[in-house]
Amino acid sequence: MVNDKIDIRNLNVWFRDNHVLKDVSFKIRENAVTAIMGPSGCGKTTLIRAINRMNDLIYGCRTSGDVYIDGHNIYDGNINVYELRRKVGMVFQKPNPFPKSIYENVAFGPRIHKVASGRELDEIVERSLREAALWDEVKDRLHDNAFNLSGGQQQRLCIARALAVKPEIILMDEPCSALDPAATAKIEALIRRLSKKYTVIVVTHNLQQAARISDFTAFLYMGKLIEYGDTKSVFENPHSELTEKYITGKFG
């Protein structure tokens, strides 16, 4: 059964006078990995931040167009943006754990949404850490400071933290760009596994990574959506000359 989870229609984003995203429209498949690639400054990050409305927090940002998640327009006036961000988790480019213990990092989300406490919270923390493939490495030191973990472990902790609030969509903004190859391989395998249960959107400017992990690929250039389709056909048989040039490394 295939479903579209997110439907982006005529999305435009401006930062003051800078028109960053230009009339972007496409649908994102449920329980699959969608990669968004393109050269630096093409609007990849802005695009995923439009899906959890993190752009709203930037002074001077203006958005037009619609983004539907499960048929609900998230730019509707009556949408609860905090509930939206619970449903749409985010993992950042640089691992950014809180300056707290491993346990407290994962428990942060459930605590602020007041969904669990005590034994129940312990279970959520364990489940999230297992899902993020970190449990075995940290189960004996849950109350250690998260800053003592390695970069790759910190990033998986950030993924566990996002999973703890039971999201449906996970946005990842170049999650491996600050990591070494071994840590990258672990995160990539994790992304594949997560896509069985979650809709995953990964921003990357690493072409091989997009090819390895994604089911669908979108190519952005200068704020415009140039190409979108299943990863295999985008890489092997691109419609646009621009995409082909990018994939073959002629620019970017």
Added chain:
Amino acid sequence: MSGQTGERVIFAILGVPMLICMLIFSWILSLLLTGIGSVRWELLTVSALQGGMFEMIVGTIYLLLGATAIAGPVGILAAIYLVEYAPSRGLTRIIDQAINNLAGVPSIVIGLFGYTFFCRHLRLGVSLTAGWLTLALMMLPIVIRGSEEALRMVPASFKEAALALGATRWKAISSTTLPAAAPGVVTSVILGIARVAGETAAILFTSCVLITRGLPRSPLEPVMALSYNLFVKIVALGTPAQKVFGVALVLFMIVTSLSLSAILLRIHYRKGQPWLMIR
């Protein structure tokens, strides 16, 4: 001039001022030590009516604590507003500049303002409350600027992570930015206390009297203070300086122990947050 001679000259230029500072410091220290010898410690707990300084000590502490209790929270909240909530950068810059200017206003001018506004206009009279408000005015710019700097030092990534999990703006700030900025915020309050700790001019016409019958029974009564006592004894009563060394020494010790305890508090905060060293 050979390189070596040049180096010696630089060393002398840099070293002599340091030597002068050391000399002055050791002279002050020796004065203090003489003071310690002449203080009759039993006077600390004896009422001023019997020639002691009990009410002055308690009055000084009352003034400092009250002013801190006002300027601390107000200053910190103002800093949070300016850093996290103020809508436009331009406006914030103008407010910051105004705060800088406020920090440079001489204390006697602030004292005069306190007298006309708090004592006369608000009819608080010469009272502890008027003194608190006037001292708080002096502390505010320092607390605000220091706390602002501490808040701006915290990586935005903490707050972003909390927001992305669905935290409200206040929840994100109070649970991530504020704890990380706490040591810097505490430091700014220390600096604020240090500014007003020995203050005389600001309380001169707003809250002090030379002698009271016991401690103030309400915040609307005037109070005795060590610094004011020193000022009046020397300037108005012509008391020889040696006779008030004891009062000066006690004032010095109160101020020093207040800063010291605040520094200990800051160390305590840092210990709980080792990552603060990393940033």
